[in-house]
Amino acid sequence: MSKAQEHLVLGIDVGGSGIKGAIVDVKTGALVSKRIRVKTPDPADPKAVAKVVARIVRHFKWKGPVGCGMPGPIKNGRVRALANLDSSWLEVNAPAVYTKACGCPVTVINDADAAGLAEMRFGAGKGRKGVVILTTLGTGIGSAVFVNGHLVPNTEFGQMEVRGKSAEQRASARVRKARNLSWKNWGKRVDTVLRALEQVMWPDVIIIGGGVSRKASRFLPAITTEAEVVPAHFRNEAGIVGAALAASPRS
Numbered sequence: 001m002s003k004a005q006e007h008l009v010l011g012i013d014v015g016g017s018g019i020k021g022a023i024v025d026v027k028t029g030a031l032v033s034k035r036i037r038v039k040t041p042d043p044a045d046p047k048a049v050a051k052v053v054a055r056i057v058r059h060f061k062w063k064g065p066v067g068c069g070m071p072g073p074i075k076n077g078r079v080r081a082l083a084n085l086d087s088s089w090l091e092v093n094a095p096a097v098y099t100k101a102c103g104c105p106v107t108v109i110n111d112a113d114a115a116g117l118a119e120m121r122f123g124a125g126k127g128r129k130g131v132v133i134l135t136t137l138g139t140g141i142g143s144a145v146f147v148n149g150h151l152v153p154n155t156e157f158g159q160m161e162v163r164g165k166s167a168e169q170r171a172s173a174r175v176r177k178a179r180n181l182s183w184k185n186w187g188k189r190v191d192t193v194l195r196a197l198e199q200v201m202w203p204d205v206i207i208i209g210g211g212v213s214r215k216a217s218r219f220l221p222a223i224t225t226e227a228e229v230v231p232a233h234f235r236n237e238a239g240i241v242g243a244a245l246a247a248s249p250r251s
């Protein structure tokens with residue numbers, strides 16, 4: 001890798017419907033290539049997902065570091081729980097599976113933690129001290145907690161029970177669509193979840209990520225938390241940028 005390429009990392013975000021990747025300049029957080037998106041295979045078992053990840057690596061003729069974000073708590077490389085993943089992932093050593101398929105070193109991180117890294121470094125959380133929580137409202141609900149800029153990894157607030165249901169069963173973006181909820185009514189559900197979260201974490205700032213952050217003006221008026229709530233800066237690209245940051249030798 002030439003000197004000029006030293007701060008480039010391929011970031012990949014494995015999601016429920018698409019697997020997305022782009023080359024990221026980890027110094028600036030900018031995508032320096034076009035973003036590629038491949039439909040998530042069904043079933044999304046380790047072999048099938050690793051094949052798509054390897055295809056993305058080949059697409060970019062990439063030989064350098066790769067960062068990959070995916071759902072689920074990832075402890076010492078192993079996938080420890082499955083809320084939004086095919087059951088065959090449980091206890092799988094994800095970095096080993098991807099590295100073997102791609103032929104280059106792959107670092108794996110929880111997708112919401114990745115999004116949080118991007119927002120804290122370059123986006124809505126930049127310079128924010130205290131307790132910052134990012135929640136991604138998508139197919140599931142992901143979370144990332146930062147204390148004075150340091151990540152507390154693998155928080156799973158989407159699995160927290162709120163009034164008899166998991167937070168993500170109550171207020172994910174998927175629920176809004178499936179139940180055809182108005183932005184206002186869905187906003188109230190998000191508020192119930194964020195207030196429950198506030199009771200146990202007392203964050204200073206809550207950043208709302210995921211595709212819905214584009215529509216923040218439609219549902220943020222329903223939020224009544226004491227903590228300031230702000231939309232993410234990166235929208236849907238935070239996962240790619242943050243995954244690249246996680247794999248960056250310099251970050």
Ligand code: BGC
Pocket residue numbers: 070071072073082083084110111112113136138139140141142143156158159168
């Ligand atoms: C998973 C989290 C993930 C989130 C977003 C949830 O179902 O438990 O680990 O961050 O979905 O993909």
